[in-house]
Amino acid sequence: xxxxxxxxxxxxxxxxxxxxxxxxxxxxxxxxxxxxxxxxxxxxxxxxxxxxxxxxxxxxxxxxxxxxxxxxxxxxxxxxxxxxxxxxxxxxxxxxxxxxxxxxxxxxxxxxxxxxxxxxxxxxxxxxxxxxxxxxxxxxxxxxxxxxxxxxxxxxxxxxxxxxxxxxxxxxxxxxxxxxxxxxxxxxxxxxxxxxxxxxxxxxxxxxxxxxxxxxxxxxxxxxxxxxxxxxxxxxxxxxxxxxxxxxxxxxxxxxxxxxxxxxxxxxxxxxxxxxxxxxxxxxxxxxxxxxxxxxxxxxxxxxxxxxxxxxxxxxxxxxxxxxxxxxxxxxxxxxxxxxxxxxxxxxxxxxxxxxxxxxxxxxxxxxxxxxxxxxxxxxxxxxxxxxxxxxxxxxxxxxxxxxxxxxxxxxxxxxxxxxxxxxxxxxxxxxxxxxxxxxxxxxxxxxxxxxxxxxxxxxxxxxxxxxxxxx
Numbered sequence: 001x002x003x004x005x006x007x008x009x010x011x012x013x014x015x016x017x018x019x020x021x022x023x024x025x026x027x028x029x030x031x032x033x034x035x036x037x038x039x040x041x042x043x044x045x046x047x048x049x050x051x052x053x054x055x056x057x058x059x060x061x062x063x064x065x066x067x068x069x070x071x072x073x074x075x076x077x078x079x080x081x082x083x084x085x086x087x088x089x090x091x092x093x094x095x096x097x098x099x100x101x102x103x104x105x106x107x108x109x110x111x112x113x114x115x116x117x118x119x120x121x122x123x124x125x126x127x128x129x130x131x132x133x134x135x136x137x138x139x140x141x142x143x144x145x146x147x148x149x150x151x152x153x154x155x156x157x158x159x160x161x162x163x164x165x166x167x168x169x170x171x172x173x174x175x176x177x178x179x180x181x182x183x184x185x186x187x188x189x190x191x192x193x194x195x196x197x198x199x200x201x202x203x204x205x206x207x208x209x210x211x212x213x214x215x216x217x218x219x220x221x222x223x224x225x226x227x228x229x230x231x232x233x234x235x236x237x238x239x240x241x242x243x244x245x246x247x248x249x250x251x252x253x254x255x256x257x258x259x260x261x262x263x264x265x266x267x268x269x270x271x272x273x274x275x276x277x278x279x280x281x282x283x284x285x286x287x288x289x290x291x292x293x294x295x296x297x298x299x300x301x302x303x304x305x306x307x308x309x310x311x312x313x314x315x316x317x318x319x320x321x322x323x324x325x326x327x328x329x330x331x332x333x334x335x336x337x338x339x340x341x342x343x344x345x346x347x348x349x350x351x352x353x354x355x356x357x358x359x360x361x362x363x364x365x366x367x368x369x370x371x372x373x374x375x376x377x378x379x380x381x382x383x384x385x386x387x388x389x390x391x392x393x394x395x396x397x398x399x400x401x402x403x404x405x406x407x408x409x410x411x412x413x414x415x416x417x418x419x420x421x422x423x424x425x426x427x428x429x430x431x432x433x434x435x436x437x438x439x440x441x442x443x444x445x446x447x448x449x450x451x452x453x454x455x456x457x458x459x460x461x462x463x464x465x466x467x468x469x470x471x472x
Contacts, residue, residue, distance in 0.1 A: 001064050002038030002071065006031050011120055012075070012113040015195075021111035023079060030074035037071070055469060062461050065452065069093040075117050080104075090436070090444050095121030096128070097455035098337060100209025100307035100424035101447065103437045107214050112195050115212045119199040122208025125455075126236070126337035127176050175244040180205045183232040190224040200308075204232050207337045209307025209424040216309045216432070217297070226297040226310055237304035238264060239335035259372050260333040260343040267331060268303060272296045275320050282317050295320075303327035305338040307424025314431035321427055325414060328423040339422030339454050341391055345384050347371070352381065390458045395420055398450045405443055419447045420454035 009031035016024045072092035077083055083091075087103045094101045095118055107115065180201050187197035196212055203210045213219035217226060235243065238261060245254040255261045276288065276295040285291040294311050301308040302324040313321050330346045332338025348369065355367050369376045395416050402412035407429065414426030415436070425432040430439075436447065453461055463469050 002034055002041065002067065004038075005068055005071065006035035006038060008120060008124060009034070009075075012117045015116045016111070016113035019112040019195075021113055023075075023111050023113045026078045027075055027113060027117075030071075030078060033074060034071045058460055058463055058469070061456060062464060065093075065096065065456060069096050072096065072117075072121055075114060079111065079114055084441075086441050086444050090448050091118070092121065093448050093451055094424075095119075095208060095210060096125035097422055097451045098122055098125045098206045098208040098305070098339070099419060099422040099451045099455075100203065101419065101430070101451070102210065102435050103439070103444070105214060105435070105437060107212055108219075110212075115199055116195070118210050119202040119208070119212075122206040122210050123180065123202035124206075126206025126208060127173060171244050172240050175240055175247060176205065178247070179232070179235060179243065183228070186228045186232070187225065190228045191220065191222055192225060200229065201232070203308070204229050204306060205236050205337065207233065207236050207304050207306040207332070207339075207422070209301070209305075211308065217301075218310045221310075223293055226293065229308065230297050230300045233300050233304045233306050233308075234265075234268065236306070237332045237336050237338050239333045240337075241335050257372075258333075260347065263347060264331060264333055264343050267327070268300065271303065271323065271327060272299055275299055275323065278320060279316060284316055299324050299327070302423055302425075303331045304336075305332055305340060305421055305423050307418075309425060309432035312431065312433040314427045314433065322414075325417050325421075325423065325426070329417060329421045339420075341388060345388065348376065348381065348384050349388065352385075387458065390462070391420065391454075394450070394453060394458060398446055401446050402443055405440060407443065415447060416450055419450035422451065422454050 009027050013024055013027045013031070016022070016027060069089060069092040072095065073085065073088035076088045076091055077085065080088075090101075090103055093099075100122065104110070183201035183205055184197050187201055188194060192200065199210070199212050200217070202208070209216075211217065211219075217229060220226075238255075239258055242254050242258045242261065246252060272292070272295055276292045279285055279295060280288050280291040285294065294313075297308075297310050298313045300306075302313075302321075305328050313324070329340045330343065332340050332342060334342050334344040348371070351369050351371075355369055358367055359365060369381060395413075398416040398420070399413045402415065403409060407415075411426065411428030411430055414428065415430045418424055418426040418430070425435075430436055436444070439447065
């Protein structure tokens with residue numbers, strides 16, 4: 001995996017050659033170090049071959065994410081000599097987990113290749129989580145497979161994914177790359193230069209939220225650019241398997257069969273309308289259409305977990321940004337590049353709550369939970385409830401740790417929600433007009449762990465700390 005990861009350095013090397021920014025040797029050296037480490041590890045271990053077991057898969061996933069992020073710090077620390085390993089690792093894990101939180105300033109003056117590297121991490125991390133969910137978890141027999149198969153329309157459901165892992169991953173990568181290319185061309189048409197278009201397309205499709213400018217998308221002050229990014233962020237927040245089938249069939253019908261698509265879009269557009277009217281009524285903006293412009297972009301970017309900003313929404317009445325952060329925790333669909341608890345789990349929780357209220361009135365009734373006409377097993381329901389509990393307990397524990405260090409409550413709780421949901425900007429000290437540069441070393445590691453756990457969905461890492469995992 002490290003050997004393959006070393007190939008990703010070719011893109012910033014090419015960018016450095018085009019812009020002559022003086023970082024060619026830096027990236028070439030770091031590429032050699034990553035490639036060498038991968039080959040050494042392969043050389044030491046390749047003779048010990050056996051079939052991958054479930055317990056191997058969990059530790060592989062954890063070590064891959066942590067190890068890739070460690071090697072991704074090389075270019076940052078090689079160029080920014082005053083950047084500590086803690087801050088560099090925070091930046092790298094933020095990129096790979098597609099959180100988009102940053103501790104860097106003067107982004108406008110970074111060498112083009114360094115900026116592209118940060119955004120490439122966003123893009124790779126976005127697709128990485130899909131391949132993890134579709135390819136790794138089914139092999140391990142994790143309950144998420146049943147959910148994925150239940151809600152995936154068309155031939156990919158019929159193939160049951162597991163026997164055709166390579167083909168599944170290839171199809172998703174192809175779909176991801178094609179939509180990214182369309183985003184790049186659309187942003188160029190809207191007025192960005194090629195570097196900005198590529199970087200922001202990588203960040204929007206990976207729902208990572210890194211930008212080449214300190215002012216984020218607000219730097220461009222362009223309704224056209226905001227509209228293009230809004231459209232592609234909405235696409236990235238949906239299931240890429242659905243996009244693949246829709247492209248294959250050249251039809252919109254797969255979206256009608258995707259049980260997450262309608263709730264996702266209804267919640268998005270309903271929230272946009274509601275917050276637009278709220279801000280207009282509160283005289284934040286002078287007219288409805290200005291309110292609509294800023295609300296639609298900033299709400300979609302936070303709700304999908306991307307993390308761009310076109311204005312300092314922390315100055316809005318508190319209800320609006322808090323609602324946006326709440327959406328960032330629940331809205332992104334299964335199989336998207338977004339984080340949070342996912343729309344599928346949200347739907348299951350709502351349906352289960354409705355069933356419980358029905359059973360209070362009719363105790364003897366038999367009313368199983370169904371999705372798309374299929375009964376959801378008690379095992380899946382319990383796994384969803386367990387995940388939700390672990391997710392919000394993690395938010396509480398990490399928030400208390402930040403408060404213990406002296407951080408104010410609003411900054412602490414929104415920073416952890418933003419990191420666990422891989423959204424990026426929070427409020428207060430870590431709001432959209434600032435960044436995470438003011439965090440102490442301990443606070444930085446708390447947020448780093450929160451980003452990592454949020455992206456790999458907690459249990460994959462926590463299982464390594466259970467005694468049962470290590471018993472033969």
